[in-house]
Amino acid sequence: MEKIFISSCLLGEKVRYHGGDALVISSIMEKWKNEGRIVSLCPEVSAGFSVPRPPSEISGEGGGSAVLSGKAKVVKKDHQDYSDLFILGAQNALKIIVDHKIKIAILKEGSPSCGANFIYDGSFSGKKIVGQGVTSSLLKQNGIEVFAETQIEEADRFLAQIESNLS
Ligand code: SF4
Known part of the structure; x- marks a missing residue:
């Protein structure tokens, strides 16, 4: 299953x-x-972030994939760079996914880690832009089908399709 x-x-x-x-x-x-x-x-907690913690956003263009390639960074309001911990959280999620041979992920929209379709623009002003978080990007790069929590029915249809292809 x-x-x-x-x-x-x-x-x-x-x-x-x-x-x-x-x-x-x-x-x-x-x-x-x-x-x-x-x-x-939770990728962020798995990387060592506490709860609660100050909000973070991706600063620079290209979203999570740009963070993974070092072209953008994840910062808190004080502009301190936390990219390494966000990348670690993404790697932790990928490891579990690979261990369980998982093909589908449902990730929390808007998060600098989990955002599946949009993220915040790095200005901490509440402005959303099209893009993916760091975990979402790493999973997509590794062939995982990523859906937001608003796309659960779509994910269920995709799951049924995978299982019918396997049977
Ligand atoms: S969106 Fe992702 S990183 Fe943020 S709290 Fe939820 S699971 Fe953790």
Whole structure:
């Protein structure tokens, strides 16, 4: 049975920068949980960040993939560079995914780690731009299909397709 990687804050774990969660109530996720498919991690906490922690954004163009290649960085409001820890968190997530032979991830939209379709623009003014977080980018680079929490039905259809191709 195919497993699915999910950002742990989407499952109700209080690991977000503000100390809260981003719990998603979804019958599909409930079904996945009952089937024992879910594997989860918070990349940032796995890299050693505390809860709560100051918010971070990606500074520079190119989103998470530019952070991975050293062309952009993840900073907090004081402009201190935390890119190494964000990359470590992404690597921790990828390791678990590879260990479980996972092909699908559901990641929390907007996060500098997990953002699947958009991130914040680095100005700490609440402005969103199209782009991916560091973990999201590393997973995509390694062939993992990444969905946001707003795309759970799409992910479920993709899962059904993978499983029918295997049968
Ligand atoms: S790093 Fe990902 S899993 Fe952790 S709190 Fe942020 S969005 Fe959620």
